Amino acid sequence: MNVLIVHAHPEPQSFCTAMMQGMQRRFEAQGHVVTVSDLYAKQFNPVASAADFPERSNPDYLVYALEQRHAQKNNALPDDIAEELALLQKCDLLILNFPLYWFSLPAILKGWIDRVFLSGVVYGGRNFYDRGLMKGKQAWLTFTLGGREHMFGDNAVHADLNTMLRPVLRGSLGYAGFDVLEPFAAYHVPYISQEARVEMLDQLDTAVDTLNTRARITYPSLDDFDPQMNPLK
């Protein structure tokens, strides 16, 4: 399996970085090939803008998705997007590894999706959800957060964690057609003991070992909708 870990933490000594390194070791020990895309180390530019397309199909008015298609067709994608897209296309499993910022992705990682999840390659037209062009690949969120486990769930202060993550789990990864694995959440990381951290890394190893049987996030099948996306039943 080709595993792509897109890693986005500003502190190289962070626990989140240790998670990335631990996953890399564990997957490699199993014979998988792992590539790490460390967005902070690369100083990845997360801003989708006109600067991405020096040669435009429409120089007078920017429609980002149309220029993505045009640039891809003309082999004129910016180097950084082309590089990340090649990694994405090659991978069987995409892991986004990050600290939860405002219940979602840090901007540098959100922008990786904005710029690399290319119209016409990753999704497009009616190619989304179970017809998304990433079909056959798996995706997994592994992240750290300050909150504790009891703060999430029915009646908990922040309600259900996967609902908070819905625009990523369903709206991005599911939309693109990935099989979306149940996330790995490392709770309360800034406040826990060294022993608890070591234990959490062990749990992550176990999660890597048992990925085949890990729960999947469900999202709709377009078989249940007509071409205008009205529900059939």
Next chain:
Amino acid sequence: MNVLIVHAHPEPQSFCTAMMQGMQRRFEAQGHVVTVSDLYAKQFNPVASAADFPERSNPDYLVYALEQRHAQKNNALPDDIAEELALLQKCDLLILNFPLYWFSLPAILKGWIDRVFLSGVVYGGRNFYDRGLMKGKQAWLTFTLGGREHMFGDNAVHADLNTMLRPVLRGSLGYAGFDVLEPFAAYHVPYISQEARVEMLDQLDTAVDTLNTRARITYPSLDDFDPQMNPLK
């Protein structure tokens, strides 16, 4: 009322830009003071990183929220963050105006929250939700999207739109203590007629005129939780 519109569209001629301009005119006609922070025009840097803090409280290990507090206390915030934070503190109504990217904020706007929603000023400790430090201010999302209205709701292909927006509505704006207004969604914008666009701008004018009676998004009160955030009932 001081209105701050944080605007994030890469095309200055976009319909989204027309929404920003329309709201500015309408609020000003009512005697309100409007400031527009145009993130693309400013080339706003959305990446929360060590570069934000040249003088660190802990030079050996970056904890972003702690360095935010340290820099703020020592009057050492980067100019761009200090400028946006001053606009945020002065405003009575914060409007985020943007095109929906992957069912959430474009990275340049997500990073505005990551960097400007300062620990100790916007939230902190048990100061969140109805004890968030932005209490007394209102917040409103106004955005464009490609999808159509019937694609959202019970049994619709993308389910409920506000649930998709939860990390912003509840997890960011609600968490910070804002009164969060029901969003204004401009559906199907890339595909509609000029007449339909004009009508949509009229609807936005009406929404501005009737903001006082617009529905609010509900989120928890910390009165219902103990100090460890276990539910009291």
